[in-house]
Amino acid sequence: MAATQFDPIYRGLSPEVGKMRVAGSGMAWKGIDTGEVIAVAGGDIKSAQWLRVARGFQLRLGLKDRKRQTFDGFKREDLKKVTELLKNHFQITLEEIDVSFKGWNWGVTDFRGQDLAFLVSGKMGFEVPLRNVANSNIAGRTEVSLEFSGPSSKSKHAGDEMTEIRFHVPGVMSKAKGSEDGSQ
Amino acid sequence: GKEGKEGKGWKKFQSYKGEGGLPGDVEKLRIHVDRKAQTVILPIHGFAVPFHINTIKNASKNDEGEFTYLRINFQTPGQLAGKKEDTPFEDPDATFIRSVVFRSPDGHRFDNLCKQITDLKKEANKREQQKKEMAD
Structure with missing residues (x-):
């Protein structure tokens, strides 16, 4: 199955940009500068969330063993594609998290x-x-x-x-x- | 007892209607002052968190070794001990962020940010004062 690529994507809070590929077997991020590869097997993904952060939108993956990987830099328009990929490849429903931009300091x-x-x-x-x-x-x-x-x-x-x-x-x-x- | 005081006199304000309103500069994960929106945006663990100038009390900075620290104090209930509290709150029983401290090795930029926040607050206070005078 052909992989879908998103780029540029950040991993965690690192300033390094990278590419993210999603295929039937799982997802992988590769850093441009370091060449570091973070691979996530499809079967290890337990949940997925989508929320607006500072660097565009974040895809947050909840993994086995309560681990988590976050990837920033997605665009608003990527939502549909990411939703479909997660559903079709891994049977995971992407959950959208509402973020407040009211500017209030109480809650x-x-x-x-x-x-x-x-x-x-x-x-x-x-x-x-x-x-x-x-x-x-x-x-x-x-x-x-x-x-x-x-x-x-x-x-x-x-x-x-x-x-x-x-x-x-x-x-x-x-x-x-x-x-x-x-x-x- | 603050019975019946909740929300009294509080005037609604907000920074942005949605995520689309955030300025592009927030992607640098640095403090950003958006004068147009009367808002200071803080990078908190990857989030771009806006704070309307009405929530901010003051900002100060100090240099310590290689770093410069910027402190932002916010408006919260119960700060004016002994004085008549005249700042209305939407929900005085909520949890409030009272202050944050950021640090940077770039003292010059933090110096500038501190001035921008202080100026924004002064402008907001001035406008508020003018409104009150108009109302009288």
């Missing part, structure tokens, strides 16, 4: 497996992987801070790195009030 935090999600109006604002949290603090009665450890690139071409985020969580100490559960 609901939700622990989802290995991630902390921040939802605005029931839509995804962003997600941060908990494994990147180096330290957390309860600062004061209603404040929680998370500090991140990351690859600290000294390159001036690297992306900007968030090292800390603080949340104001009014419900921490007084649970008495019945606020609505944001179980979206």
Whole structure:
């Protein structure tokens, strides 16, 4: 079966561009600079999601053993093609995740497996992987801070790195009030 | 007790109606100030997360070793201890992002970003003041 190619596609948060090929046996990404190949066998894909991120649209693959691979750089128009490929080759339904662009700083935090999600109006604002949290603090009665450890690139071409985020969580100490559960 | 205070006087605002409104520059995974949309877009783990200037309180930066740190403080309930709270919130009981800190080895760019955010806030405050005067 002929492979379908998407390009340029990024893997994870790496700045390296690459090509992604999808065929009946699985999918593979190959980096242009390093030549590194990431192959995912069709049978290992358990779920697939589609969401808008900074670098275009992201295809997020949930794999066996709760592992995950993300590929950024897809275009809005690729949705139909990717949906069909995943369905026809791997019998996987591509799930679209709604992302908020309201620009609000209030919402609901939700622990989802290995991630902390921040939802605005029931839509995804962003997600941060908990494994990147180096330290957390309860600062004061209603404040929680998370500090991140990351690859600290000294390159001036690297992306900007968030090292800390603080949340104001009014419900921490007084649970008495019945606020609505944001179980979206 | 803040009974019955929720949402009172809050004026709706939003940065973008949909993903198509995001400027192309966000793909660089760097902080971007979109003056037209009155919005600062932060790169958070690969997401482009907009914050309308109305949610931002102030920005400051400081240099530490090889890095420059940019702190953005946001408007949240309960900050004005002892003062009469006059900033309305849509939902004061929600979880709020209170602050974020970013770092970069490019101090010059962060210096510039800090100025842009501060200027955007000043303009927004000025407009708000003018509106109030018109209403009086």
